[in-house]
Amino acid sequence: MSIVKHSDKTLFLGIDLGTSQTAIMANNGNKELIRSVVGYPKDIIGVRLLNDTKVVGDEAVEKRSYMNLHYPLEDGVLKESGERDTQAAKELLEYAISRVAPGDRGRVCGIIGVPARASVTNKSQLLKIADELMDLSMVVSEPFMVAYGLNCLTNTIIIDIGAGTIDICAMKGTVPAPDDQVTLLKAGNHIDDILTSAIAESYPEVQITPLVAKKIKEQYGFVGKPAADVVVNLRSGGRPKAFDVTEELRFACETILPDILENVEQLITVFDPEDQEDALQHIILAGGGGQIVGLRQALLDFLQDHGDVNIIRVEDPDYAGAAGALKLATELPPDYWTQVGDVIGS
């Protein structure tokens, strides 16, 4: 594909709208990670304290005692339950764009990644929001963006382990068809919930929340054999005390394994037999959860009787999707966007 030169005025954006965080990259060199949450003050006192009627990202969580928090992307797709959620989604997107492109923007063309199997209504709802914020926007499947960013568009399997979903996708040189991808709903958040209850069961005196569990997982998460015992300080009776959570952590992290293994094995068969060897050489682990220690090895062990297998982890899981989207946005002439994804604008 030839690289087209656009007028210097056009601002191109690559956006990965994730359940837990939204990554955005612009062709002006700016990039930003924003927690996918919007807070609205609970009452007039909150408005005074905040000095505003809304706040996006980490600050919303910090001020949660006087905020109603909205996570607009439940399970990786737009919540469709209420007006507030749609508004929150728009405010999140608007905030993200303003972070990388403050001030005068000229023409804005953006590509937004959504989970592989997001519903049609969901995509069109997102496009409607995007249309209010950008001149031209396209929605494409997230694993496709990751693959595009890595130049791996054929004979590649992408495993993207996020907070709300795990998306597994077979890349066959075209935009993935429904049968080429699968979305699993037990992902990072599920591990946090399981770890929370496992610790509560082993140590009833400990005060544990999913937020604390998530931190433990992000620091020490592993499957298989532990490199060392995982001993963490938790609060019990209002005091910090050391607890060994090695087994609980392993158990929680391993809950996502069977589904991943089963679906990867199944997706190998959607490639033509003569391509399967090549596809097994190009398995890509993406998403925050792809960093769980031992995961790569567990996959390799499981697939060992399939022949030579090669699994790589994306270098920067936070930005891999957004970087691919930006690359696509700047390389593909906007006239062709309709052939790749759902487009709105002109």
Ligand SMILES: Nc1ncnc2c1ncn2[C@@H]1O[C@H](COP(=O)(O)OP(=O)(O)O)[C@@H](O)[C@H]1O
């Ligand atoms: N080092 C790590 N080990 C294990 N899990 C991690 C790590 N870093 C982030 N995560 C988890 O990855 C998930 C977020 O991944 P991400 O790809 O950003 O998700 P999403 O696209 O759904 O927003 C969260 O569940 C987070 O706790």
Ligand SMILES: [Mg+2]
């Ligand atoms: Mg993601």
